[in-house]
Amino acid sequence: xxxxxxxxxxxxxxxxxxxxxxxxxxxxxxxxxxILRAKEDSERIPLTIAGTxxxxxxxDIIYQIVGAGTMQLNSLNEGESLHDFVGPLGKPTEIExxxxxxxxxxxxxxAIALPVARALHAAxxxxxxIVGFRNKDLVILEDEFRACCDELILMTDDGSYGDKxxxxxxxxxxxxxxxxxxxxxxxxxxxxxxxVVAVTKxxxxxxxxxxxxxxxxxxxxxxxxxxxxxxxxxxxxxxxPDFDGFEVxxxxxMHRGTMYRDFEVHARExxxxxxxxxxx
Numbered sequence: 001x002x003x004x005x006x007x008x009x010x011x012x013x014x015x016x017x018x019x020x021x022x023x024x025x026x027x028x029x030x031x032x033x034x035i036l037r038a039k040e041d042s043e044r045i046p047l048t049i050a051g052t053x054x055x056x057x058x059x060d061i062i063y064q065i066v067g068a069g070t071m072q073l074n075s076l077n078e079g080e081s082l083h084d085f086v087g088p089l090g091k092p093t094e095i096e097x098x099x100x101x102x103x104x105x106x107x108x109x110x111a112i113a114l115p116v117a118r119a120l121h122a123a124x125x126x127x128x129x130i131v132g133f134r135n136k137d138l139v140i141l142e143d144e145f146r147a148c149c150d151e152l153i154l155m156t157d158d159g160s161y162g163d164k165x166x167x168x169x170x171x172x173x174x175x176x177x178x179x180x181x182x183x184x185x186x187x188x189x190x191x192x193x194x195x196v197v198a199v200t201k202x203x204x205x206x207x208x209x210x211x212x213x214x215x216x217x218x219x220x221x222x223x224x225x226x227x228x229x230x231x232x233x234x235x236x237x238x239x240x241p242d243f244d245g246f247e248v249x250x251x252x253x254m255h256r257g258t259m260y261r262d263f264e265v266h267a268r269e270x271x272x273x274x275x276x277x278x279x280x
Contacts, residue, residue, distance in 0.1 A: 001081035002036075005058055010140040014064050014108055015074055016050065022057030024049075024087050030115040031093030031210065031242055034059065035218045037084040038073040045069045046215045048112040048241075049088060059085075062111035062140075089218045090241050093185065093208070095120050102128040102174065102181045103149075104167050104196055106188025110141050112210055113187045114148075121148040128179065129153065130170050132192070136161035167192065172199045181205055186245065194250040207245035211236045214256065228252050 006018040024034065033048045051060035065074050076082070093116050095101075101120050105113030110131050120127050129149035133139050134157045145152050153170045154162030163170070167188075175181070186196040187210040200207040216222040220238035227234050230247035234240065 001083065002085040003081045004076055004078050005056075007076075007078050010062065011138050013066070013138075014062060014111075014140055016060060016062045016111075017073075018053075018058045018060050019082060019085055020057060021059045021085050022054075024059050024085070025052045025054050025057050028052050028059060028088040029092035030095070030119040031112075032088035032090045033218075033241065034061070034085055034087030035089065035215070036061070036073070036082050036086070038069065038076060038082055040083050042072050042083065043069040044084075044216060044218075045073065046089075046212065046218060046237075048210070048212070049115065050111045051115055051118075059087075062108065064108045086218070090237060091239075093119070093210075093242055095123055095125070098123070098125050098182050100126045100128075100180060100182050102130060102171065102179065102184045104171060104184060104186040104188070104192075105129070105131045106167060106186075106192040107133060107138065108140070109188030109192075109210075110145070112212075113185070114141055114144055116185055116187070117145060118148045126150050128174060128181070130155070130167045130174075132156070132167040132188070133161075134158070166195075168195050168199050171196060175200070175203050175205060183208060184245075185242075186210075190250055190254045193245065194254075197245040197248075197250075201246055208242050209245040209248055210241050211243055211248065211253065212241060 003020040004017050005020050009015050028049045033046050035044050035046050047061045050062045063070050103113050103117045117127050127149045129145050129152040132155040155165055155167055156162050184200050184205055184207045186193050193209045197207050215225040215237055218237045220235045225236040228249040229243050
């Protein structure tokens with residue numbers, strides 16, 4: 001069992017937990033993920049490791065409360081324990097040799113972008129952060145990004161905080177102004193990453209994307225997380241989650257991501273009814 005040491009709300013739909021998992025904390029690197037089950041009968045949820053403390057033996061996870069599994073996870077409080085917590089899984093983000101990097105995060109994907117930005121900063125790289133949210137109420141981890149970015153550009157769709165617009169606008173301006181990025185690393189909704197790649201491809205700036213498709217076992221056996229990359233079938237859990245953005249078939253990935261939408265809606269409704277009964 002894996003004890004919840006700390007829990008806090010980051011915005012109305014996103015929360016953070018610190019989990020007691022000393023063995024994972026010692027080995028995990030930025031870009032890797034874990035698979036957890038909140039309770040014995042819960043579904044498996046893959047979540048990128050948002051941070052670690054090897055001394056305290058804790059692993060941080062950040063999750064959006066969108067479905068039955070994350071609702072069950074969020075029903076647990078400090079002092080309680082998760083049933084399963086397995087990792088680290090996947091390949092770490094490659095940062096060696098990078099000197100000037102732009103990290104682009106969108107929404108809850110910023111939870112994945114943050115440890116990468118921190119690792120780059122710790123390695124001495126110049127880090128430009130561009131993060132985007134729908135509105136001011138959904139902004140997360142601003143202070144944490146400011147602490148590890150040489151420059152942080154914060155965007156909101158409606159202009160309620162930071163600059164108004166989408167993340168591709170300041171990214172393209174930086175490139176046009178001569179930023180000379182060694183690499184752009186982007187993490188967020190598929191549609192966002194697709195358009196980030198559309199911008200960087202025009203200027204031939206190497207771009208790495210972090211893919212988070214449907215995933216079950218996390219070991220490459222189920223095939224649920226398959227992607228087409230460079231015309232070949234890859235598995236996000238063992239070949240990624242980072243891939244060359246120029247090679248990813250985003251349209252296929254977006255289509256596959258909607259396959260279980262109706263099932264997810266029904267599962268969420270069932271979990272909502274169950275939680276209501278527990279409260280009553």
